[in-house]
Amino acid sequence: MKLFDVKLLTVTCEILAQKAILEILSKHGITGYTSYEVEGNGSKGIRGHGFKNEKNIKIEIVSTEEKLKDVAEEIARYLFSDFAIILYFSDVQVIRSEKFI
Amino acid sequence: MKLFDVKLLTVTCEILAQKAILEILSKHGITGYTSYEVEGNGSKGIRGHGFKNEKNIKIEIVSTEEKLKDVAEEIARYLFSDFAIILYFSDVQVIRSEKFI
Amino acid sequence: MKLFDVKLLTVTCEILAQKAILEILSKHGITGYTSYEVEGNGSKGIRGHGFKNEKNIKIEIVSTEEKLKDVAEEIARYLFSDFAIILYFSDVQVIRSEKFI
C-alpha cells in the first residue's frame, strides 16, 4: 500500500466564523472537509458555555500544501482580526491522493 | 521523559460503516480507539444534517505503523467502494509505547 | 506566509480527569486549549455509554515543545495511575507563533 504526503489544515474558531470559512474553502475549489463543535479557551475567553452560537467549531481539511496555504492566508487576512480563531498545519499520509486535490 | 514514535490513523466515515471498522480493528487485535460524531462534506455530499444515521463518525487509533497499515488496507479493500469514507496517517509521539502495540 | 513549528499535545481521558488537567495547564501558564467530548475504548473498557460522567474528553493544546513536555510529565505522574487516559504529541505549523507560547 503506497501512501501519499498531503497536508491537514485544522481551523478552530467561533461558530459565527464558520460560514465565512466554508465560503473561502469553496472559493478555492475545496469541497471536502470535516467539522464538529468543540469548546475551548483562548485569548478571547472561555467559549462553549451558554448560548449555542458562542461555541467553537473545528474544521479540518485534508488537501495539498499549496491550496491549504492559500486558504490559511485568506483566513488570516480577513478573519483573524474580528473572530476568535486559531489554525495549524500538520503532515498526513493518505491512500487515495486524488481525493484530496 | 522519553517519547516513542507511533502512528495515528484517523478514519472519517459515515456512521453506518462504524461497525465494520470496529470489527476490522478487533480482528487485528486493536482494542484502543477514540471516536466521535462529526459533520462533513465530501464526494458523497453534505452529511450530518437530518437523520442521525446520516452523520459521520471519526475514529482515531494510535498504534504501530505495521498494524495500522494492515487495518487501512482492509478498510480500503472492503469499505471504500460502498461508503463515504476517508482516512489518513500521521506521526505522533507517546510516553507509554507499550499501551499502543 | 511563514509558518512556525510548534507542538500539539492531545490528551484523551475520562471526563472526571478534565478538571485536574485544566489545573495543570493553568499552573504552567497555558490558557489556550480546545476540548470536546468523545467516546472510546481502551484498557479501562468501553466509555461514553450510559452516564454522562463516564464519557471521555479530548483536550488539545498547541504550544511549545518545552511547555507541553512539562505538562505531559505532570499528567503522567499524577493522573496515569488513577484515570483512563492517553496522550500523544504531534508536529504542527502555525502562522502566529506568538499566540502559542
Next chain:
Amino acid sequence: MEVKSNLLIQMDILGLIQANILTPVVLFFLLGLVAARIKSDLKMPDAISEFLPIYLLAAIGLHGGLEMRNTGFDSMLIPMLTAIGLSLVFTLNHYQILRRLGKFNIFDSYALASTYGAVGAVTFSVGLSFLKNQDVASEGYLTAVLAVLEPVSFILAIFLTNLAVSKQIKSKKKSLSSDLGNNEKILGMVDQSKTNLSGVLRESITGKAIIVLLGSIIIGYAIGDKGFESISIVFDGLFTGAIAIFLLEMGIIAGQRLDDIKKVGVFLVIFSILIPTFNGIIGVFVATALGLSLGGAVMFGLLMASASFIAAPAVLRHAIPQAKPSLYITSALGVTFPYNIIILLPIMFSVSSIVHNVDGSINLFNYFGIDL
C-alpha cells in the same frame, strides 16, 4: 341520482383533504418544508429528533396495548397474516415494476421495493391522530401488526438480493479466475452477504423501533386503563402536539431533500404516488372484507400504503450498501410521506366510509355492484 352521489363523494374527498391540510400536524409539516426551502436556519436539536420517535412509538404501543386489553385480540391473527402476505406480494410487485419498467439495477430495485413494502411508524402516528380528530376508533391490534410488519419486507428483499448476488458471483467466478486479489475480494463479499441476512434479521428484531413498540404494547396490555391513568397526560395528552413538533422536523428534512427529487427521476416520483394509492386502497377493501371497522380499515390501508423512511435507511445501508440511499430516502420521505398524510389519508377515509356504508345508503356489495 348516481352522478349526484358520485359528485357528493368527490366533494367529500376534496373537503376532507382541505380539512386535513388545516390540521396542526399537516401545517407544521408544511412549515418545516417552507423553512427548509427558503434556507432558514431552523432546525431541531438532534436529541429532540431522536427522542420523539421513541416517544411516539411508546405512545402508539401503549395505546394499542390498552385497546387490545379492552377489546381482545382473538380476531388479530387473520388480519396480521393477511397483512404479512400482502406486504410480501406488494414487495415482489414493486420489484418487478422497478426493474422492468423503471430499469433500475437489482440493488436499487430491491431497496426501493422493500422501502415501499415496509411500514412507516410516523405515518401510522399521523393516521391515529387523524382518526382521533374524526372521532373514529380503530382496532388496537393494528399496532401489533405494525410491529410484526416492520421487518417482513426487508427480510424478503435482503434474502432475494443475496440470492441475486450469489448467482452473479458464481457466474463471474467461472468466467475470470486469474486475478487472485479480486477473487479474494469477491469471496469476502459472498461471506459478507451470507452473514448479512441473519445479522439483518437480528438487528431488525432488536431494533429500537420494534423493541419499543412491542414492549409498549405489552406494558399497555399489562397496566390497563387504571394503570395508564398516571402516565396518560404524557403518553396521550401530549401525543398530537408531539407529532406536530416531530412533523416540523420531518418537514425540514423533506424540504432539504426536495432538490434530490430531480436526481430521482419522473418515473420514481410517479411510482411514489401511484403505488401507495394502489396498495392503500386495496388495503382498505381487504380490511373491510376481513371485518375491520371504518377506522381500522383506514389504518390497515395506511400500513399498506406507507413507506419506511426511518427504519429503511438504517437497515438497507447495512444490508444492501450498493443501493443509492438518495433514491429510497428521497422518494419515501419527500414524495410518499406528504402525499400519504395530506391526500391519501382522507381519500382512504372516504373510501372506507363508503364501503362501511356510513351514511346508510350504499353498502359494500351494492357499491361494488353499481360503482365499480
Next chain:
Amino acid sequence: MEVKSNLLIQMDILGLIQANILTPVVLFFLLGLVAARIKSDLKMPDAISEFLPIYLLAAIGLHGGLEMRNTGFDSMLIPMLTAIGLSLVFTLNHYQILRRLGKFNIFDSYALASTYGAVGAVTFSVGLSFLKNQDVASEGYLTAVLAVLEPVSFILAIFLTNLAVSKQIKSKKKSLSSDLGNNEKILGMVDQSKTNLSGVLRESITGKAIIVLLGSIIIGYAIGDKGFESISIVFDGLFTGAIAIFLLEMGIIAGQRLDDIKKVGVFLVIFSILIPTFNGIIGVFVATALGLSLGGAVMFGLLMASASFIAAPAVLRHAIPQAKPSLYITSALGVTFPYNIIILLPIMFSVSSIVHNVDGSINLFNYFGIDL
C-alpha cells in the same frame, strides 16, 4: 386625597413587584442566577436550551394566531406601524446617547442601539405568562407585531453602520493610497459590508425566530380553537412550566455573565435600566392612546422596553463583527432582562391599569392633567 391615591398606587406597584417575584417564572430565573454565582455545575443540556425557544415561539405564535382569528386584526395596521416607527426612533435615540454621553465607538454604539431597539421574544413570553397570571387578556396581533419588529432595528443599525464604514474608508483611501495590500483588504471590507446588508436582511427574515413565529401565527389562524384543541396541552398547558424551565437556563447564563458587568461600566448599566423604563412607559401610553386594552398596552410597552439577547448576538456578530459582544449580551441579558421581568413589568401593569382607569376613579386625561 391626591397624596393618598399616589401612595396607594406606589404601594400597589411595590405589592405587584413583590407578587411578581413570587411567581415560579421569576423564582426559577433567580435560582439559575444563584446556581451560577455559587459556581454550581447545574446546566441545561444544549438540546433543551435550543429546543425551548423554538417551542416558546411556536406557542406564542399559535396563541396570537388564535386570538387574531377570534378578534380580528383590522385594527392591527396602525399599532404595527407605530411600533416600527417608535422602534426606529428609539434606535436612533439610543445611538446618540451611547455615542455622545457614553463615548462608545461607532460599532459598539450601533450594536447596542439596535439591541435595545429590537425586541425579545423570551421577554414577550414572560409578559404573556404574567398577564395570564393576572387573568388579563391582550390583543393577539401583538405577536405579529413582535415578528415584524424583530429585524427592523437591526436592519437600521446595520445600514447606518455600513454608511459610517463606507465614509471612513473613503476618507482613508484619500489619505493613504500607497500600501497596495492594505488597500485591497479595505476594498474587500467595503465589499463585505455591502453584501452584509442584503445578507443580513435575508438572514433576519429567514431566521428561525421569525419563521417559527410567523408560521405559527398562520397555523393558529388557520386551525382555530377547534383545531387547536388536540395540541392545546402541549402548546398551552405546558407553556408556563416551559418558561420556568427556560428561565432557569437564562438565569444560569445571566449569572455567568454577571462578572462581565464590571467590564460593561456604570454608564451602560444605568442605560440598561433607564432606557427600557423610558421606552416601556412611552409604549404603554402610546398603546393606550391607540386604543389597546390594558393587557395589550403592557405587552406593547414590553415590546418597546425589551432588549434582544438571543437574536442580537447571532445577527450582530455577523453584521457588525467589530462590536464587542460582551457589551450587548451582558447588558441585555444580565441587566435589562431581569429588570424588565421583575420590576418593569409590574410597573407597566400599574401604569396601564391607571391610564385604563381600571378602578373607575382616574381616567387617562384627568390623570395626565392632575398628576403629570
Next chain:
Amino acid sequence: MEVKSNLLIQMDILGLIQANILTPVVLFFLLGLVAARIKSDLKMPDAISEFLPIYLLAAIGLHGGLEMRNTGFDSMLIPMLTAIGLSLVFTLNHYQILRRLGKFNIFDSYALASTYGAVGAVTFSVGLSFLKNQDVASEGYLTAVLAVLEPVSFILAIFLTNLAVSKQIKSKKKSLSSDLGNNEKILGMVDQSKTNLSGVLRESITGKAIIVLLGSIIIGYAIGDKGFESISIVFDGLFTGAIAIFLLEMGIIAGQRLDDIKKVGVFLVIFSILIPTFNGIIGVFVATALGLSLGGAVMFGLLMASASFIAAPAVLRHAIPQAKPSLYITSALGVTFPYNIIILLPIMFSVSSIVHNVDGSINLFNYFGIDL
C-alpha cells in the same frame, strides 16, 4: 388466627409486589433492561437523560415545598437529625462489613459504604409515584431531608479515607526515604487528599442535585398552591410519565451493567440486597416511632434503603479515585435499585401499614409483642 394473619400479610406483600411490577414505571425499567440484554440499539439521547434528573428533582422539590407550606415543618428537625445520625451509623456499619467480611480494600470499602449510606433521588421519585398510586400522602419535609442527606455520608467517607491515607503515607515515609521522585509523588498525594475534603464539601453543596432540590423546595414554599397552578401540568401532570421514560433509560444502563455483576462477586450482590432491606425496615420503624405517617415512614425507609448511583460516581471518582467505580455503580444501579423499587418498596409499605395499624386489628406494640 396468628398463622392466618401472618399468611394474609405475606400474601398481601406478594400481591403488592405483583401489583407494583405491573405499574408503568417498573415495566418501563424492565423494558430497558430487556432491550439492553438483547443488545438492542435503543438508547435515550444524552440531552434527555441529563435533563430528566433535573426535571425530577425540580418536581419533587416543588412538591415538597408545597407540602411544607400546607402542613408546616416545625416537626421536621427531629426526623432530619435522626436521618443524619442513622445515615452516619449505617455508613460506618457498611464499612465494617465490607472491610472485615467482604475483604475489600480501604478505598473500595469506603466508596461502597458511602454509596449505600447516601440517598438516591431517583429512587425517591419512584417512591413518591408509588405512594401516589396507592393514594397515600407523605410528609413534604422529607424532600428537605433528602437534600440535606445527600452529602452527609460522602463527607464522612471521604474524611475517613483521607485519615486512612495520611496514616498509610506516614508509615511509608518512615520506612522508605530514599527514592526522591516517589517521595515527591507521595507528598503530592497527601496534598491532594487534603484539598479533596473541602473541595468535595463545596462540590457536594453546590452540586446540581442539591441546588435544584433546595431551590425548588424554596420556590414551592414561596409560590404556594395558587402560584403552582400555572406550572402544575409540567411539574405534576407529567411527573409519573417522565419517571417512566427516565426508568426506561435507567433500565438500559442497568442492563448494560449486568455483565459486570460477575466481577462484583457474590458477597457484594448479597450485601446489595440485605443492607437496603435492613436499613429500610429499620427506617420504617424509626420513622413510625417518631410519629411519621404511613407514607412518610415508607419514604423515610426508602431514604435509608436507597443507594446513590447518580451522585456517587461523580463525587467518589474525584474524592476516592483509587476505588473501582464498577463496584459501586454496578451494585447500586444493577442490583439495589431494581430490588428497591420492585420488591423492597411494597415490603416497606406493608410493614408500614402494619405498624401504622391500618386495618385496625394490629397496633405497633402488640405487633412487636406478638410477632417479633
